[in-house]
Amino acid sequence: MTEQLYYQDVAVGGEITPLVKQPTTMQLVMWAGASGDYNPIHYDKDFAQSRGLSGVIVPGQLIGAFLGQLMTDWIGEGGSLRKLSCSYKGMNYPGEAVTCKGKVTKKYVQNGQHFVECSLWAENPKGEKTASGKAMVILPSRG
């Protein structure tokens, strides 16, 4: 584990440590079983192509879960993820890297709690944003 991140460590405009994921078709099958999403566009290439897609695609919610991991890795055990939103703009394909990134957009104290807001996104290997979203977290404070 890395060191705990504190509210005082964070600056608006600062970057969240990126997370690179390498989804495979096997991971999509594992995700189907674990999430209960058995949509065949995520494992049946012929079906996906018959529905106008170029092949099986990584489920949007798995990208959402990657962005969740980006945040929980960053905030550590002492932080808590309060909000996570994500809209799926493009397709990610298995076998291609998904790079999750984020930036701090706001920090403030409210009712004694230390909030940090971030903008998040996922990129494909061409550097195109295939998903973007926002997160709100509560971080511990030093002293």
Added chain:
Amino acid sequence: MTEASSGIEKLKSKIGVEWQPREYEIGREMIRRFARAVGDPNPLWQDGAIAPPTFILAIGFEQFVDDLMSLAPFNTVLMGGTELECYQPIGLGDVITTIFKISNLRERQGKMGRMAFMTFDSSYKNQKQELVAKCRQMIIGY
């Protein structure tokens, strides 16, 4: 009118109406399997006691899709977006009651036929009747 098309009418008539609540008991292996599927090695979830926040997306999702497809048998369903709010961590032994409802539906004629752009809201309460999470999902069906 096709089946999917009459399904869209059925869904429209249900806007704002809560679906039947469903109950799920959270087991250790559900949490571990979810963390493995995401490829998330965070030690916090490895013993299956506490779930990652996005585990909420998996609670009752299969049943939700079954309920949706029995109303409107779309050929294809795509996720447009997700908004999650977490109020408390979910963990081993929690009994979570989910309630889903459709909050909005817009239609468009696409190249694959009539398309529905739907917004679903779901709430998640634990065994103490505390609201632990809320979720909004944008789903495209055609």
